[in-house]
Amino acid sequence: MWVRLGEHLERLTGVRTDPDLPRHPGPTGSQAPGDLAVISLRAGGVTSKLLVHEEDWRRQLGWTLTPWRGDQDETLAGVLRFLRDNLHWACHAHEHDVHLDMLSTDLYELLWDMTGAITGDRRRPHALSLPCPASTGTDPDGTPAVCGGTLWFEPRHNRLRCRSCRQIIGHQQWVDISLAAGLLTPDDAAHLPDFTSP
Known part of the structure; x- marks a missing residue:
């Protein structure tokens, strides 16, 4: 879904050719340069939610701070690899305060947000x-x-x-x-x- 988000960046742009189409309320003027929900997800909305969990796990493991990995594609790949590689520890870290329920909730929300951006159905x-x-x-x-x-x-x-x-x-x-x-x-x-x- 992350890859497919890029295909929908410009979904809401374009010139209105039909004057009878309903207009959204609000001031007239230039539109945002693309679908703001997709832009938000691609510009850090996905990675920022997951990095919170990586940073928390690293702190509890006594490891170094989360490294800088590059652009959003590289960051997402890195944080997912880290979470996957350390999931067994997180599931059995009874002496630590690992919030797997919060990670689960964040993953659900991200999947729904990305699906909504791709399908256009934003109901949550x-x-x-x-x-x-x-x-x-x-x-x-x-x-x-x-x-x-x-x-x-x-x-x-x-x-x-x-x-x-x-x-x-x-x-x-x-x-x-x-x-x-x-x-x-x-x-x-x-x-x-x-x-x-x-």
Whole structure:
């Protein structure tokens, strides 16, 4: 997706040839020289989020500061290589304060931002206050266990995804599982709006 961003730098530029097209509100004048979202991502919006994690890991490992690697392409390649090479340490660094959940969130946001810049659909996922009802087996007492992780609504796909168990949950499936797990009553389910509705 990083490579494809370059193809969309000029998406919003060009001369308006149809006077009947709706105009965006705001002052008249020259437009920005390209798609500002793409420019922002290519000019450091991607690498800056990832470099925060590299610098934190280097500090906790007692290593030197993050080296200068060159342009954005070289910087992205370098930081991704560093994170990949040290991911095993980060996953097992129980004596350190490694925030893998924050890295996961940043990666999700970057993927959504880059996908949105490429497709033109800038809608972003958002967390719901409802817990994930997906089954995780049974508790020691034999009762069904549910994930309980945070559900994220992905508007581009009209679906819910749990970032804990990684399951994709459709609306009816969510209702059925929630009823079976006792997270919803039949009356609640009857009055629950469809999250896939616009």
